Amino acid sequence: MKRRSRTYRVALGVVALGVALAVILAPGWSLAGPAAPKLLNAVKWDYPPKFNNVTVTVVGDAGHNLKPYEFWKDHFAKAGITVKIVEIPFEGVYEKEKTEFVAGTGAFDVVTFYPAFIGDFASNGYLEPLDTLMNKQPASVWNPNQADVLPPFRELYNKWGGKTYALTIDGDVLIMIYRKDLFEDAGEKAAFRAKYNKDLRPPETWDDWLQVGAFFTRKKGQKLAGKVLERDFYGSAEFAKRGFSFAWFVDRWAATGELYFDQNMVPRVNSPAAVNALQNFVDSLKNAPPDVRGYGYDELRDALIKGNVAMVVQWTDVPKKGADPSESQVVGKLGVGRVPGLSIGGRVNHRAMMPVGRVVAVAASSKNKDAAYWVAKHVAYDTSLENVSTFLTGLDSYRASHLAHPEAYTMFKNAAEARVYLDGLKVALADGYPEIFIPGAAQYEDALDLHVNKALAGQETPKQALDAVAQEWNAITQRLGQQKQVELWRQALKSYQALGLVK
Amino acid sequence: MATKARRQPLVVEAVRKKPWRLLRPPVLMAFPAVAVLLGITIFPLLYVLRLTVVSWELTTGFPAQFVGLQNFVRALTDPRFWNAMKNTGTLVVAGVGLQAVLGTGLALELNRIRRSRTLLMSLLLIPTMIAPVIAGFQFRMIYHDQFGPLNYLFEVITGGRFRGYAWLASPPVALWAVMWTDVWQWTPFMAVLVLAGLQAIPSELLEAAEVDGATGSQTVWRVVLPILLPVITIGTLIRLMDTFKLFDIVYQLTGGGPGNVTETIAYYTYLQGFKFFSLGYTAAMAFLQLIVITIVAQRFLHYQERVRGGVAV
Structure with a gap:
């Protein structure tokens, strides 16, 4: 009995070892680290005088x-x-x-x-x-x-x-990434023109974002670019999970030219323009996958590169991932553009958050x-x-x-495709809009994110949410020391002014 | 008892007369344990108690300032604190309750099985061996609206009528989705505990019930469960205290969202302590939780005493 049990245990050990080796040696697995990229020598640099180990x-x-x-x-x-x-x-x-x-x-x-x-x-x-x-x-x-x-x-x-x-x-800066194959499809273009009496093109404003998003949202069994859909398809998706959802709100709000606070650190986050911006964010969820409120970076990226949505606003590394055939189902089908803006006085202002x-x-x-x-x-x-x-x-x-x-950028099919990506990037970077970066940033941003998220979840209206943010921001400023915070904010304002973000 | 009463004053008196006796080997040998206890339990506790009465915002670099009971007042008037307590309460009552019921049911079934019970029990224990953060990650995949197996199953069962449900993103459901993850992970723990209790029941008792003509369910309700109650109570208490600290799964699954429908008190305390570095407020919240958990534990232990004394049976 004892010998049988030992034999059994040895056999089990051998099987376990075999499985472990099979997993480790299976194709795609490697114990070695990744190779370094090729040195391009685009910059002339020298070693310092040798340090003493x-x-x-x-x-x-x-x-x-x-x-x-x-x-x-x-x-x-x-x-x-x-x-x-x-x-x-x-x-x-x-x-x-x-x-x-x-x-x-x-x-x-x-x-x-x-x-x-x-x-x-x-x-x-x-x-x-x-x-x-x-x-x-x-x-x-x-x-x-x-x-x-x-x-x-x-x-x-x-x-x-x-x-x-x-x-x-x-x-890091946000950029609009869209399925250019869909925007270029003749059938889709004709359908859009018939429905809205205008040309189908990547959204320029946040109102366009809602319209184009609604247009591309289809049910399983309907047609998209001439093909019958095997699963539901969505016009757009957002980063709506707790953490950075506030950045997707600020994208919509910052183009108004309003800053987080005024000179004396009175919050401006509950202005009518901000409320409209948040309402736009809330409305956009109608064109997004049902679990979009759980979407962080990974889910939002996957929704696009697995061919589930027509457009997203995301970090600029996503087009690179979208060009990698081992991960992406939309290789060669992605286009990039400016984060949509707001039409003010006949001119469209764009701002792209620079989160993280x-x-x-x-x-x-x-x-x-x-x-x-x-x-x-x-x-x-x-x-x-x-x-x-x-x-x-x-x-x-x-x-x-x-x-x-x-x-x-060798992950793209050719230099011309990489050029298109970099041109898009150049424009997005010029629209760059910063996070709050004074001490206490984590608290200010958490309060904003919480209430933006509550509005997205339907727990508060946009107005209630942003009024609550303003109230919490005042409380945070007082707790951290009103006078010092105002001084630090004014210092930050100078940087904003130097960049032309405010007058 | 009499010996103890006599010995204690003698020791104290001996030390008072000859203090160097403290340096004797037996006393010295106990010293490291006492030092460790003081260092890692008593000192931090007193330190945190001191923090509860100061305002110390590490992001500003200002020194700590005495504010009396303001941190407690802030907590008790903070809607987010109460929301987190409510969410935690729901998880504790519904989640731990389910774990107790399902764990007991599972144990009763396992107790009936003769062959392969050990193997089955070992397999069932796998979830408890997984780190909660990994369990959270697994369930994030399972709950995924497009690619998750849960929605796939529902779609197949309902012939496509029910599909793409957002388990983690839907405010009325998200907290329950979090709870099920915890229930999945910890029900086996309750089952093991109850099974151990079941196996300790003398077979004579069950045989006597059988001889008296008790049916299967009568035996379970009138004989087995009353005997198991102390075990179930202790198991529930352990799980209750653990669930009160539920953090990893929330962190991994929802980050407290959507909105704040899944924000637990442990998660909120973490945010205040390690994201905002609001040390005084964090300490006050931690103390309030300690008070709540102590009261609940006290009630449970009191109940268990009554059960063991035969009052509640």
Whole structure:
């Protein structure tokens, strides 16, 4: 009996081992890390004088956006630097970094964070000002060529109080992505003209967005571009899950020219224009998949690239994913355009939110500031074209030079297709509109997101939702210290003005 | 008892007369345990208690300021706090209730099976071994409106009349979808607990019931369940305290949305503590939760005492 039991256990072990090996060795699985992108040498850079085998600890959100430190680890080794990577889940980056800063552990040298927190980190003295390091000679080693960085990222997300504290590595901005095959289909064009007495084209305004969205929303069994649908199809989809749904509201509102607060930090978020913008967002859900309120980045991306919706507003890396045949069912069928706008005085104003994004900075507590800075600069400038033009990362373009090299974006069928993508990007980046980035950003944005989400869920009307936001924003400002918050906001306003976002 | 009463003053007196006795090996050996207890339980508790009376907003860099009971007042007048408490209450009452009922039913069925019971029990326990965050991820897939197996099943069963339902995005249903994930994961735990209780029932009792002519259901209702009540009560209490802290599944499935229909008190406390770094307010909320959970646990233990004493049976 005992022997039988042992034989049974051995057999079970062998089977388990076999299954594990089969899974590991199966096609598509690899124990090796991903290859680095080819070095394009678009930028002239040099190694610094060799460091004495220092270790630089880099912290950032886990996954593909930390890959550049692996791609270029040979470069760091040649510079006498060992890079140690600390990965944190996407949602936990701020809390982890803030906790370490407050505790003064000095655990990190290079911190990757979302620029909405630059006000918090820089004003509390956690970050090293970079201006001196950036001006060191020779320039080919130390200068990150900030003039090449597109203005919204450079002025709003890298600077605080006139000093540079961070370097952009991910130029997140929202862009409209649509199924150009549907917009170009002769049958659809004729049907649209017959129904609305105008040409079918990608929406220019948010009212168009609703109209085109309604037009393309079809039931299973109906026809779309001449083919019978095997499942329901939707005109548009939104990021309507808690977290960043507020950004899809601000897209609709910011084009009015109103800012989050006035000079004295009185909230302007419940203006009539803002209420209309939120109403438009609520109305758009009628043309979206039924579980759109659960859509975050992944679901929204998949809805488009799995061929479920006609158009979305999304981050700029999605067209790159849409060109990857291993993931996408709409390869070659995507077009990009400006985030829709608002028609004011006969002119359409566009604004595209810049939610998330990533910047790198040197921790004030770092013991190897020069080495840490060089690591940050190497990823943010020297190798940045390689880092943003590969589908191995989720990093997006943020420099003028990134937009001048379509040949680098090899995931597209050809350079011409990449050019179209980059042209769309260029326009979207010019419309860039920042998150709230003063200290307390997390609280202000959470309050906005909660009530926007309540309006989307039908728990509050748009007016009730935005009135509640205004009330909560006032309470947050008072809790954090009215006087200091007003000072910080006025400082932020100067950046907005420098960029022409407000007069 | 008498020995204990005599010994205690003697020890105290001995230490008072010769304090160096504290340095004797037996006392020294107990010291690390006491230090650990003080360090990781008592000190943090007192520290959090101190935090409840200060306003400390880490995002501003201002030092902590004494505000008395303001943090408690803020919590008790915060509609979001009450909404989170209500959601948590629903999950506790309905979710844990279901786990108790289903777990007990499952245990009774398993108890009847002779062969393969261990194998079945091991398989049933798999959900409890999965990290809640993974369970949340699995259920996000299962509930997916377009590609999820749940909607596919409904579509097949209803011949296409019911399809594409948004389980996690529909405000009236989302909280129940979260609850089912928790029920799926933890019902086996209740089943194991109750099964252990069942197996401890002396067979003479059941035989006596049979001899007395009790039917199967009479035996279950009049003999088995009353004996199992203390076990079920303890199991329910453990699950209740755990569900009160439900965070991972909410975080993974809904992030508290749509709106705030699935925001639990643990999730809201996390937001205040680790997203907004509002330390005083977070501490006050944590203390209020501690009070609630202590009262509930007290009631449960009191009930269990009565059951064991034969009053409630």
